[in-house]
Amino acid sequence: MELRLESRTVNEAIDSLAEFFRTKQVVACMGDRFALSCLCLAEPIRRSMVGAATTEDEGLELVLRTQPSLLICSSDLESGYGIDLLKRVKAELPTCQLLILLVRETKEVVQEAMEAFADAVVFKSSLGSGKGDFIQALATLAEGGVYFPEEIRKLGAAQSPRPDLPPLIEELTERELEVVAGIARGLTNQAIAESLAISLETVKTHVVKAKDKLGAADRTQLAVMALLYGLIDPLG
Amino acid sequence: MPPAYDLILQRRGQLQTETVQVSDAAAAWRLGRDRYPKCIRGVVCRDHSPTDAAEPDSRS
Numbered sequence: 468m469e470l471r472l473e474s475r476t477v478n479e480a481i482d483s484l485a486e487f488f489r490t491k492q493v494v495a496c497m498g499d500r501f502a503l504s505c506l507c508l509a510e511p512i513r514r515s516m517v518g519a520a521t522t523e524d525e526g527l528e529l530v531l532r533t534q535p536s537l538l539i540c541s542s543d544l545e546s547g548y549g550i551d552l553l554k555r556v557k558a559e560l561p562t563c564q565l566l567i568l569l570v571r572e573t574k575e576v577v578q579e580a581m582e583a584f585a586d587a588v589v590f591k592s593s594l595g596s597g598k599g600d601f602i603q604a605l606a607t608l609a610e611g612g613v614y615f616p617e618e619i620r621k622l623g624a625a626q627s628p629r630p631d632l633p634p635l636i637e638e639l640t641e642r643e644l645e646v647v648a649g650i651a652r653g654l655t656n657q658a659i660a661e662s663l664a665i666s667l668e669t670v671k672t673h674v675v676k677a678k679d680k681l682g683a684a685d686r687t688q689l690a691v692m693a694l695l696y697g698l699i700d701p702l703g
Numbered sequence: 704m705p706p707a708y709d710l711i712l713q714r715r716g717q718l719q720t721e722t723v724q725v726s727d728a729a730a731a732w733r734l735g736r737d738r739y740p741k742c743i744r745g746v747v748c749r750d751h752s753p754t755d756a757a758e759p760d761s762r763s
């Protein structure tokens with residue numbers, strides 16, 4: 468496979484991440500030493516990297532010693548298991564954001580990663596495909612959100628908590644769903660406008676229409692109703 | 704006063720909310736994950752400023 472390296476959108480996103488990494492301390496843990504070395508040497512991550520390891524136990528020891536704000540981990544390690552490392556890190560350092568790269572693309576593995584409270588989950592196979600999942604994951608973490616691309620959401624989505632709800636009279640549009648998902652991630656209207664590259668007034672209009680369709684009185688009710696109907700991912 | 708955020712929590716199949724005052728969305732997520740690691744489902748910035756009011760600007 469020839470990697471797709473020239474993407475203006477991805478390159479712009481990488482540039483915008485420089486500020487995020489100025490305030491972060493990053494630990495990386497991967498079974499592939501070459502990939503790990505490349506990640507540690509890559510801008511803009513390089514200056515934030517406080518440690519790297521190839522095994523689960525070494526990774527945990529590094530996290531405990533350096534207290535990073537972000538752990539980038541792959542599920543495959545030289546020994547141990549990346550998702551188990553996530554669970555151990557979450558138990559010891561709950562403020563640390565967790566990004567995991569998954570090798571196996573099964574429902575069980577995705578759900579396992581979500582249950583380990585990964586903040587971002589990316590399939591390894593998406594790297595170099597031009598989708599930009601890895602960069603988008605970092606950008607979302609920079610905003611304090613969680614990132615699960617669509618194929619991962621589909622695999623990992625839990626059942627709607629209230630499948631007995633009456634059917635919606637009018638479906639929400641894709642854009643309205645994006646706006647509601649932004650609201651459920653804690654974004655302000657201004658931040659949603661910037662992330663979707665639309666005007667603030669347009670965001671407000673989508674919010675009003677989404678509220679009408681779901682019978683919600685305010686932003687919180689809107690997010691809750693969208694979650695109840697399973698319109699947005701519980702963790703996204 | 705810091706802005707208010709509603710944490711959306713899932714408990715025993717029900718969605719509940721709890722309001723917290725923190726500096727930003729990232730802090731709200733951190734607090735939610737720390738306090739309710741198994742329950743946190745979402746974070747909503749409450750309508751606290753003209754920017755976040757849902758109604759479109761009547762001047763436009």
